[in-house]
Amino acid sequence: MTVDPETIAFANRLADASGAVIRPFFRQRIAVSHKPGLHAFDPVTEADKGAERAIRALIEKERPQDAILGEEFGAQDGSSGWRWVLDPLDGTRAFVTGRHEWGSLIALEKDGYPVLGLLDQPVLGERFIGADGAAWLLQNGTRSPLKTRACGALKDAILCATDPGAYFTQEQQVGFRRVASAARMTRYGGDCYLFAALALGFVDLVIEAGFQAWDIAALIPLVEGAGGVITSWTGGDCRDGKTILASGDKRLHQAAMALLSG
Amino acid sequence: MTVDPETIAFANRLADASGAVIRPFFRQRIAVSHKPGLHAFDPVTEADKGAERAIRALIEKERPQDAILGEEFGAQDGSSGWRWVLDPLDGTRAFVTGRHEWGSLIALEKDGYPVLGLLDQPVLGERFIGADGAAWLLQNGTRSPLKTRACGALKDAILCATDPGAYFTQEQQVGFRRVASAARMTRYGGDCYLFAALALGFVDLVIEAGFQAWDIAALIPLVEGAGGVITSWTGGDCRDGKTILASGDKRLHQAAMALLSG
Numbered sequence: 001m002t003v004d005p006e007t008i009a010f011a012n013r014l015a016d017a018s019g020a021v022i023r024p025f026f027r028q029r030i031a032v033s034h035k036p037g038l039h040a041f042d043p044v045t046e047a048d049k050g051a052e053r054a055i056r057a058l059i060e061k062e063r064p065q066d067a068i069l070g071e072e073f074g075a076q077d078g079s080s081g082w083r084w085v086l087d088p089l090d091g092t093r094a095f096v097t098g099r100h101e102w103g104s105l106i107a108l109e110k111d112g113y114p115v116l117g118l119l120d121q122p123v124l125g126e127r128f129i130g131a132d133g134a135a136w137l138l139q140n141g142t143r144s145p146l147k148t149r150a151c152g153a154l155k156d157a158i159l160c161a162t163d164p165g166a167y168f169t170q171e172q173q174v175g176f177r178r179v180a181s182a183a184r185m186t187r188y189g190g191d192c193y194l195f196a197a198l199a200l201g202f203v204d205l206v207i208e209a210g211f212q213a214w215d216i217a218a219l220i221p222l223v224e225g226a227g228g229v230i231t232s233w234t235g236g237d238c239r240d241g242k243t244i245l246a247s248g249d250k251r252l253h254q255a256a257m258a259l260l261s262g
Numbered sequence: 263m264t265v266d267p268e269t270i271a272f273a274n275r276l277a278d279a280s281g282a283v284i285r286p287f288f289r290q291r292i293a294v295s296h297k298p299g300l301h302a303f304d305p306v307t308e309a310d311k312g313a314e315r316a317i318r319a320l321i322e323k324e325r326p327q328d329a330i331l332g333e334e335f336g337a338q339d340g341s342s343g344w345r346w347v348l349d350p351l352d353g354t355r356a357f358v359t360g361r362h363e364w365g366s367l368i369a370l371e372k373d374g375y376p377v378l379g380l381l382d383q384p385v386l387g388e389r390f391i392g393a394d395g396a397a398w399l400l401q402n403g404t405r406s407p408l409k410t411r412a413c414g415a416l417k418d419a420i421l422c423a424t425d426p427g428a429y430f431t432q433e434q435q436v437g438f439r440r441v442a443s444a445a446r447m448t449r450y451g452g453d454c455y456l457f458a459a460l461a462l463g464f465v466d467l468v469i470e471a472g473f474q475a476w477d478i479a480a481l482i483p484l485v486e487g488a489g490g491v492i493t494s495w496t497g498g499d500c501r502d503g504k505t506i507l508a509s510g511d512k513r514l515h516q517a518a519m520a521l522l523s524g
Contacts, residue, residue: 027462093449097420098464100362158359163450187355188425189451200289202360
């Protein structure tokens, strides 16, 4: 076992702290600021910053040897071989439109590889956790195992992607359309929450591109722990977030990969 | 006052009955059947049918003179001048993917015009109601007024649409892209829930096309009651659902209409 129960409990406390900061901001009229240097509209809320501050304070106090990489406040070195990778409010566009498909992403890497991933939705009271080849949902005090569903053929598959028109290159859009044309149904919007729906066994394929490291780290142990496959579009490591292909079934993953590359 | 408190209370009881049927099906592995004669994938669940049956049984028992139009079980004549228009599970694609942006739509028309509209999300415990020029949210036993927000210019507007690529004609997509290019941000997915987000004051524009009468009837009193404008793309009546342009601000509605028509 790579991740001991105390570490999992600590990750849960980080999510508790993050959720306590974020929850009161949901559906409040909050200031939406622009990040400098980005052309696309990218809302960064007080909730986002406050939650990352709360998480970092706990790590610095209780596990000061761990490194940290956070979306809002950058990188901090450590000496333990562990690194926390944080995006306390992934799906800010859903958040600012008063909708629910957003979450706090908390990952723990050991020697560079994510071994624990947590997606917390504090308004829904849902916490999706993956660690050491298992994944589970905590909700209303109940722990339920997460398991992707079997789906062997694209014609039966439900495909999700947040917004290919905005986040994919022209060439990537062509590849995506090939998969979408073969799939049973394609559905947009969702951000990190799509990977939770995959882990729950209600979505068969998630195709994304243009993620950052902190957007993807927590989702790798979650998808893998639920029995799914998550790689780049060419089947390699997706930790850089540049392209992501997640599937609940290995056969489907192969079929999608073939169409993405043309 | 067109709609008396007893009628509003009855509509709430219809939503209670619908929600009780639907709730246990959420995130259960349910049979997804195809509707005959449609090329697009259109899941119709047991939840959908069961909820409409429950609603119709209550109307037939307690208000037998009222007419009914329901998505699943069609039209039934009445003699009272009132007609209930029902889509107990709008957003079935969100529902079957384990996500939350769906709702039960219950409208009451008087002499052909919707005067009461209710959007119930029984898993979230949210009920959005519009009647007689007012709109409110019922949640956790609390009633809060719904009010769209002011937004005078497209460059500041958040635009939402469920899936223009699937539901709009080529020509409609061109018009939509003109609005999207001018808007601050565009966000996909959502179905009926987008109109709730508009009534809450977190979305400025919703543009849709290809709705049926039962998809739109409940949303008209909701948007209008919250202070918004909801018409066809050319500013006319949208009760047929063919094109829908909803805005929280009249100025924005005018600006979007001009771009949609080219």
